Amino acid sequence: MSDALSGGPSRGLNRILALVRENSFGPSGWQTLIEESGLPPAVKETIFSVLRTARLWQSEKLSIAKELIAHFQDGYDRGVSFDQLLREFGDPALASALIQRSKERNRPMISKIARATGIFVLLMLALGLCVYLYFLAGTAVPQEDYLAEINGPARAGQEQPHAWPVYRTAWIDHDFLRADTSGLNVQSTGELAGPEDAEWAAAISLADEYAGLTEAMREGSRLENFGLKLELDIADYSPEDQAALFPHWVPPAVDAEPVGEFGDDLIIGVLLPHVHGFQSAADFLRFDAKRASHDGDAERVCDNIRAIFGIGRHANERPIVVSTFVAFSVHHKGLMAIEDVLTGYPDLLSEAELEELQSLVAGYDYRQFIKLEGERAMVMDLLQHTYTDDGNGDGRMTNEGLSAFFSVIPAMTVGPDEDVLTNGIGGFFRLATSSRKDVAEAYDDLLEVFEETLDSPIYEKALSDDLERYRSVIEEGSAEDLVLRNLAPSMTGIRANLERMISRQSAVILALSLERFKLTNGQYPESIDQLVPDQLALLPRDRCIDEVLKLKFESGMPVIYSVGVDGVDDGGVPHMTVPNKRYSPDIRLGGTSDWILWPWIEMEEK
C-alpha cells in the first residue's frame, strides 16, 4: 500500500497536496534525470520510451525513472553488461502499458473520482457541443406568405370600392384613435347616457364633435368589404394608413436592433390597429341612435343600427379569433341599440322597420363568424420560422427557433403550478427534439376538435366536455403539447362568446317579433306560440336545454331568458352577488342562475 493511504486522513491529504504541487508547477525533471544518469544512450532511450508514452503524472514518471535508472546501474555494478540488461528488460511498450495500468490502480481514490468526473464532464461538454452544432447547423427558410392568407379577404372584390378609405379619411380628420367615448356614458354606471341623465348634454356635445366621423362610418358601413391590408411592420403601411392607424408613431432609428428573435417577421405579432376604432365608432353610432330616438327620427335610428352591424361585419373580415370577438362586441352594441329604442321608445318604429331590423339581426350566422384559418396561419408561420424544412413538410427545431419560442411565448417554459424541472427543462428538451410535422399535425387535430365542438349547442355538449376533449388532444402529444398549450385558441372563451352571441341574437329576434305582434294586435301575445308564423318562422331555442326560450312579463314588459347551464328554470331570476346589482351568470363559470337575455343584464364579472 502506498504511503499516502497508510497514515490516516491528514497524511493522505498532505500527500494529495504534494502530488498536486508536483504535477502542477514546473517540469518534473524525469527527462533531465535520465539524461544525467550517465547510462549509455541505448539504455536511456529504453527508459525514455517506457515513460514517454505512459499517461502518468510527472511525479510518477520521476519515481519510475529513478527506479529504472537504479536498476540498470545495479545490474552493471554486478557485472552484467548493458546489452544483457537491455535484453533482459523486455518490451518497452508492454512495460509502459503495464506500468501505467498498475500505477493508475495505485492512485488515491480521490484522484480516480476526479478523473472519472473529468471524463464525465468532457463527455457532457462534447454532447452539448454536438447538440449545439446540431441546432446551429439547421436554418429555417420561410417560404409561405401566411400574411397574404390573412389579408386574402381584404383583396377580395378589389374592383368594388372598399370601406377603409372612407373610414380612414374620417379617422385622420378626427384623430379618432385617441377618442374617448366614456363621455357618452353615465359616470356612476358606465351605461350609455339617456335624456334623463345629467351627462346627456355633455354626451351630445361630444357626439357633435364627432358627427362627421359618425356620418363617415355610416357611409362606409354600407360597402361590402372593409379592405384594409394588414402589415407586419408599421413602416410598410402607406403614409395615409399610418396617419389613421398610428398617428403618433415615430419610426425607429435606422440601426435599431429588431425586437425579439425575428423582429417583425412573425404574423403572430401582427397588430389589428383598427379594432379599437370600430368599438368607438359603434359607441358613437349607438348614442346617435338613442339621440335619434329621442328626436323621433326612426329613419336615423335604423340607419345607425344598420351601420353598427356593417362595421361589425367589417371587423370580422380577418379570419382571426380576436377580430371575431371584436365583431361580436360591435354587434352586441347593435343589439343594445335595438333594445334602447324598443324599451325607451316602444312606439317609434313602424312594423316595416321592426321587420327590417328583425331580418337584419337574423341574417347573421355567428357560428360562421368564427374562422380559425388565421390562428392556423400564425402557428404555421411560426413553425416555418423556427424549424428547418426537409421539403416534405417536416424539419427539426433550429437554434433561433428555441430562442424565439421562449421569448415570444413567456409561458412556454413553465406554468404557475408546474414543476420547473419536469416541465421547464423537460419541456425545453421536448420542444428541442420535436418534429415540425408532428407539431403541425397535432395543431390541425386540435383545430378539428374545435370546429366540431363549436357546432353543438350547450345542451348537446357541455363546456366541460369541450375542456376534457381539448385536454386529451393536447396531452396525447408529447413534444407538441408545449406548442398546443400555449398557442391554441381558448376553446372555452370562444365557445362562451359564441353561445352568448347566439342566445342574445335569438332573444332580440324574439323581442322584435313581440313588438311587431303588439303593433298589429294592440297587445303582447299570451303565448309565445302565437308569434308563429306571422312574426316568426320558428321559435328561438334555448341553447342550454332543447326547448324554446322562456318568456315572462314584468310590469307589462317582456323578459326573455334562458334557464342557464344548470338546465333549471328559476323563473327568470338573475344572479345576485352584489346588492342592487343584477348579473347574468358567466356561462364559463357554470353558474346556477337563469340567463336574462332581454332586457340585457351584464354578465357577472369574474
Next chain:
Amino acid sequence: MKLEREMMRGAGPTAVMHLLADDEMYGYELVEKLALRSKGVFELGQSTLYPMLYNLESKGLVSSREKAGPNGRKRRYYRLTAKGRKKLEKDREQWAALVKGMGALGLTANRINGAFGSGLALDGGNG
C-alpha cells in the same frame, strides 16, 4: 526452464511475495534472487517485475520506500505488509494443494519437489 506467461501470471506474484517475506529488497536484487533461487524458472524481465511490484503495492500487499543503499545510491525498497503476509500464507496453502493434486494425478511429484526443494519451498515441507 522459463515459465509460460499464463503460469507466470499466477505464480510470479507469489514468488515475489515469498522473497519479500524475509527481508526488504530493491528491484534488481529481487530479479537476481528470483532467478537464482528458482534455478532460472522465475527469470523476470524488468518490464514484468516492476509492473508486478506496482500491482502488489496497489493491492496493499507490499509497501515501498526510498532509501540509500550501501553504495549511497538511492533505491526503492519493497517489503511485505501484514496483509501481504496473510495473502502469502493463503497462496502457500493453495500451492501445496496444487502440488499434492498434481502428484495424485501422476504428474511426477518427486520431480516437482526436487525442482523447488532447495529454493522456494512453497509447500514448506520436504524440499
